[in-house]
Every structure is written in C-alpha cells, then in structure tokens.
C-alpha cells in the first residue's frame with residue numbers, strides 16, 4: 074500500500090482547526106472571532122487548504138456556506154486528527170501525573186556497582202517506570218551522549234568540551250589495591266613513588282579511571298610501572314588477587330563488588346577523589362521520568378546510597 078502524501082501538502086494542523094471552526098460556526102466571520110484571528114487570515118488559510126486538497130470546500134449561497142462533499146470529507150478528517158491530538162494530550166498529561174515511561178540511563182563501568190542500588194528503591198516507588206540501563210567505558214558513554222540516545226549519564230569525569238548540565242551526587246574515591254599478602258599491605262603512609270615502582274595493572278584507553286590516574290600521576294611527575302592493560306574492573310581485581318600486580322580502582326568496586334583476597338594500601342597522596350555526576354546535554358530537555366529520577370536522587374536516593382556505602386566499608 075502506498076502512503077498518501079496529502080498530509081505533506083496540508084500546511085498545518087491549524088488549517089484543519091480553522092476549517093472545523095468555520096463548519097461549526099457556519100460563517101468565516103464567526104470562526105475568525107472564535108479563534109481570535111482576522112477574517113482575511115481565516116479566508117487565506119481556507120484557500121490554502123482547498124488548494125492542498127485540490128477541491129472546493131464549500132459554496133457561498135447568500136449568507137450561507139454549503140459544504141461540498143469534498144469539504145465534508147475534509148471536515149470529518151479534521152475532526153479525527155484533532156481528536157487524536159486531544160488523546161495524545163491526555164496520554165502525555167497522564168504520563169506526567171502517573172510518572173510512567175522509560176528512564177534511559179547510560180553509565181560508566183565503575184558506576185554499574187552502585188547505580189543499581191539507587192534503581193531498586195526508585196523502581197519500588199515508581200512501579201510504572203521501566204529502566205533501560207546501558208554500561209560502557211567513559212569514551213563509549215561520551216559517544217552515546219553525543220547522539221542523545223539516553224535521558225541521563227553517569228560520569229566521574231564528564232567531558233569538558235560539551236555544554237553539560239551536571240548534578241554532583243557522590244564522592245568516588247580511587248584507592249590503591251594489592252593482594253592481601255603483599256609486603257606493602259600493612260605498611261602505613263607508603264610514599265607514592267614507592268607504590269609507583271610496583272607492577273601496575275591499568276584500565277584500557279577511554280576509561281575514566283585511567284584518565285584520573287594518569288592526570289594524578291602527571292601532576293606529580295610520577296611514572297607508574299604499567300605492566301598490563303585490562304578492560305574491566307573485575308578482571309583487574311582478579312589479576313591483583315592472583316599476584317600479577319597492584320592497581321588503583323574506585324572503592325565502589327570493592328564495597329559493592331567484594332574485596333576478598335585484596336588489601337587496600339595506605340599510600341600517601343591517595344586516594345584520588347573525583348565526584349560522581351549525573352549529566353545531560355544542556356541542549357536536551359529532560360523527560361518527566363528523568364526529572365523524577367533526579368529529584369529522587371537528591372531527595373532520598375543519595376543519602377540512602379551513602380548509608381549503604383558506609384555500612385559496607
């Protein structure tokens with residue numbers, strides 16, 4: 074079936090609204106008054122509509138308007154179209170009232186440890202809201218944000234070259250870890266230079282954790298002894314456990330992800346302390362559902378998450 078292109082000829086829905094008013098009022102003047110338009114504007118719009126449908130819409134007989142068959146058909150479609158918009162309007166305001174819909178969240182890999190804890194309570198409060206949850210490293214999440222695919226993003230290092238609205242909501246301490254039987258495990262105030270000599274397991278290019286570590290070390294002109302690049306926090310933890318080296322990871326990967334077999338080292342000038350942000354492009358307006366989530370985080374979510382974190386450490 075080929076699709077009619079008529080809608081492309083009809084200038085605006087407003088023309089249909091004008092036609093319907095003229096039909097209901099029985100006169101151009103009365104319709105103009107009802108719509109707060111001038112009479113020539115109404116006549117002009119009707120003329121355009123008639124030419125778009127390529128048919129006369131009515132005849133003027135004395136002071137009366139007699140609608141042609143084509144005119145009546147357009148009136149009937151106009152009614153349907155406007156009713157559809159009314160229904161859409163209702164659905165949208167229901168969505169606003171009921172807080173229903175889908176929350177699209179995309180978070181950096183390290184945030185996947187704690188964001189689900191926020192979502193658990195949120196979903197209980199708003200059972201009509203579905204969650205679409207994507208995880209990637211910092212660069213992958215920046216790429217998603219540029220295409221505007223999601224409502225909100227979680228970063229601890231939001232890109233600086235974008236116009237962003239950011240909501241700071243939690244500290245993200247990056248701590249030094251080693252296997253629990255490591256000789257430095259019980260040493261106090263290890264100089265950062267000493268720690269840097271240990272074989273280091275680094276996250277991949279594009280990782281926010283890596284970005285923070287590199288910046289921290291470059292600021293202090295200290296070079297890490299990088300031995301291996303590993304693409305996942307979990308794999309780094311296992312590699313550290315098995316004695317392949319030391320690393321620096323978000324403490325959330327330990328508190329929510331487990332710390333068995335690992336020791337947190339007491340290194341001078343650590344932890345690195347970035348902050349978690351919920352972020353969206355300034356140019357993208359927030360959906361009601363996304364605003365509801367932001368309000369939830371700042372009203373209660375953030376505090377209960379902090380409580381949970383403190384009880385785990």
Ligand code: PGA
Pocket residue numbers: 181182183184209210211212228229230276279280281282283285347
């Ligand atoms: P990552 O990001 O998971 O890409 O390392 C964490 C962050 O942005 O701090």
